[in-house]
Amino acid sequence: MRDEDMSVQHALLEARGIGKSFFGIPALDEVDFTLQGGEIHALLGENGAGKSTLIKILTGVYRRDRGTIYLHGNEVSPDSVAEAQTLGIGTVYQEVNLLENLTVAENLFLGRQPRRFGMIDRRTMRDRSKTLLQRYGLNIDVDALLSSFSVAIRQLIAIARAVDLSGKVLVLDEPTASLDAHEVKGLFTVLRQLREEGVGIVIITHFLDQVYEIADRVTVLRNGRLVGSRTISELPRLDLISMMLGRELQHITRDHQAEPETVDDRGAPSIQFQNYGKKGSVAPFDLDIRPGEVVGIAGLLGSGRSETAFLLFGIDRADSGTATIDGEQVAITSPEAAIANRFGFCPEERKTDGIVGDLSVADNIALALQAQRGWMRLISSSHKRELADSFIKSLDIRPADRERPIKFLSGGNQQKAILARWLVTEPRLLILDEPTRGIDIGAHAEILKMIERLCSEGMSLVVISSELEELTAVAHRVIVLSDRRHVAELSGRQLTTDGIIRAIAGTGETEAA
Amino acid sequence: MIHARNLPFVTTLAIFVIAYGLCVLQFPNMLSTRVIGNLLTDNAFLGIAAVGMTFVILSGGIDLSVGSVIAFTSVFVAVMIGSFGVHPLTAFLAALVISTLFGCLMGAMIRYLLIPPFVVTLAGMFLARGAAYLVSTQSVPITHEFIDTMLGFYIRFPGGGRLTLLAMVMLVVFAVGIVVASRTRFGANVYAIGGNIQSAELMGVPVGATTIRIYALSGFLSGLAGIVYTLYTSSGYSLATVGVELDAIAAVVIGGTLLTGGVGLIAGTFVGILLQGLIQTYIVFDGTLSSWWTKIVIGILLFVFIVLQRTIIWYSDRRLAVRQLKEV
Ligand SMILES: Nc1ncnc2c1ncn2[C@@H]1O[C@H](COP(=O)(O)OP(=O)(O)OP(=O)(O)O)[C@@H](O)[C@H]1O
Ligand SMILES: [Mg+2]
DSSP, X not given: OOOOOOOSOOOSEEEEEEEEEEXXXXXXXXXXXXXXXXXXXXXXXXXXSSHHHHHHHHTTSSOOSEEEEEETTEXXXXXXXXXXXXXXXXXXXXXXXXXXXXXXXXXXXXXXXXXXXXXXXXXXHHHHHHHHHHTTTOOOOTXXXXXXXXXXXXXXXXXXXXXXXXXXXXXXXXXXXXXXXXXXXXXXXXXXXXXXTTOEEEEEOSOHHHHHHXXXXXXXXXXXXXXXXXXXXXXXXXXXXXXXXXXXXXXXXXXXXXXXXXXXXXXXOSEEEXXXXXXXXXXXXXXXXXXXXXXXXXXXXXXXXXXXXXXXXXXXXXXXXXXXXXXXXXOOOSXXXXXXXXXXXXXXXXXXXXXXXXXXXXXXXXXXXXHXXXXXXXXXXXXXXXXXXXXXXXXXXXXXXXXXXXXXSOHHHHHHHHHHHHHHTOOSEXXXXXXXXXXXXXXXXXXXXXXXXXXXTTOEEEEEOSOHHHHHHHOSEEEEEETTEEEEEEEGGGOSHHHHHHHHHTOSOOOOO | OOOGGGHHHHHHXXXXXXXXXXXXHHOGGGGSHHHHHHHHHHTHHHHHHHHHHHHHHHTTOOOTTHHHHHHHHHHHXXXXXXXXXXXXXXXXXXXXXXXXXXXXXXXXXXXXXXXXXXXXXXXXXXXXXXXXXXXXXXXXXXXXXXXXXXXXXXXXXXXXXXXXXXXXXXXXXXXXXXXXXXHSHHHXXXXXXXXXXXXXXXXXXXXXXXXXXXXXXXXHXXXXXXXXXXXXXXXXXXXXXXXXXXXXXXXXXXXXXOTTSSOOOHHHHHHXXXXXXXXXXXXXXXXXXXXXXXXXXXXXXXXXXXXXXXXXXXXXXXXXXXHHHHHX
């Protein structure tokens, strides 16, 4: 499977026969991995395939059960992240791995602060931080606390840190999951520069477009085993997908041509927001959502997408306009009020505040339903088991073990569980902010299918996404935001990725439907 | 620029200044250097212990053994000098070595046996207290000319106040503590561990070594506090300083350090100590109030500060979403 070219030239980083089990369950089995200098190597596979585990073994977080690791042909065995860093391996892990209580500069230089006379030289640290971040187009106050920045900026800071301390190997585990297209472009420019400089780069991602754009080679894992390692230019996309899934993928897309041209044909709106807005957050807008309808929200990062969701869900309080459900006016002044009206909201930052790590998968899934029913009416454990099992099955959460503490699941599988948590409450209106980030391509299709089914049962859905293909695939209507205003509404034939891009850019026919 | 994380510190400082002003209005004498000198001397041992406690709490831990280690050190030192005729400096050195090793041991148990700090240091508290009883159950007075020279050393302020050697030791400990916390890699690692231990580990912070050093430092400073306490009372007594760790924790929290770790300043603890000293001094000046009022006021202050911290956290969490998007 590998090109057996036994020249004296040693690979930059090579792993042989890596094996690792958690509690007796194998997560990796006899996995080989070879990274050359000056190469961008994509590590691919479904959620739970073992990608993050392999990375953590290579970088000293986990101890491997079997196998050997070579750096430049010399056997190494990093026991800690610090040791891997001294070897020249810099890593951004899938978990958010920066410290919110420190400033940006402190985060960038933690453990390797510039010193004068044994004391941390804050001025140099600040200056170097600024130069470092400039490469990513970030002009931010490096003395501000990390907690005051968005996930995307934090991600860039984490990447900048890893790049700066990786002399030889840079490992990025789903670095682009919270970046928008523009930021991804910036990141890729940096990665190409590093490749020129001879750095070996391992990147994990679920965006196949990005793989084809940036990677030279791919290695695919499935269920903890190596499927193969190929040169990307010789690997058609469909072959890659079947390598990952071990089967063919069924695609779903909505046929907008066959849909009624005007939205009025779909029956009376059940949820109406009129002149709804908040100063400094989102300009007043009208939004009518019919039962079973999927409304997409598109726009660049910072255009007011998430603010719109905050308003709809009562996290931010609207200072103008009214909300009506089935003709009755309601006051959605808090998330509690929203939940009482059977709204659900799956926020973008579920990585950081979504899961309760020590609780089981079943408990995590039942959490929102329990909150909705109130803590006096406990969900019976048999009911909880049923719910958990049905969602584990329908969302393909792996391993299919409802009693396992959720922190032991892979990142993507945790995400599926959080989605299940809201689906369980059978909301009237579900708001999903970036629902499929970090979810593999097979599960992605499953989730879209599930959304389809729920909507046919009468649930309304608002989907915020920066993946335009996803929006056009699931939404009946897409609202386009720019500069915190609703600038366009696309439906029917207008609803294409091109149409959305043109509306965002402000050059398309932007009259509301 | 005032960071939100420094807000509790600034508040404490403001409260201290205002409270001091009010006291002086009522008793102008409280402004005298004599009062200030005494305040520093009286609280020297507590201040030293509180610096160690600040590091522990900044790292997200707790050290309940402080009071017992102080008591052990004081009895140990007194017996060494009084009964065995050891030179005070030798006795001090031995006491510091023992207390530091004791801290090391607790740190290692916390890190490698994954036992919560509360449990480990609770055990340490009983152990050190028991060891103190073993050494002697009586109050052991000490007299040694070297100690008399030490106690006779002070700097005179204009106005008759004295900055004693004990107060100087405390001020030096605070100064060094401030530098270590804010200007060394060790200090940065302490904040990192207190912020989020998993993230710190993934960023390459040597969590094990740092944890051990934090508790070793707290042990060392407890030992030093014990020596200062011995000098202050000229005796060693195994029943002394019960609950001093709680006073130290109170000073740390009132000084603006979050009990959850990762946020706070050594300088805040200094203000916390001064505030406690101020309350005691006021009660002495007033003359009619029971000394238990100190505890009551400290209790109220603690409540106020914990509520204040919660509010700040809640507020900044809520603002976060909005601010983040404005950054973009
Ligand atoms: N610390 C742990 N304890 C127990 N099991 C674990 C642990 N970490 C990972 N696993 C298990 O190992 C398997 C591989 O997980 P891993 O995180 O490597 O997947 P992944 O390929 O990175 O998936 P994703 O795309 O979802 O991030 C999963 O079944 C997971 O449940
Ligand atoms: Mg992963």
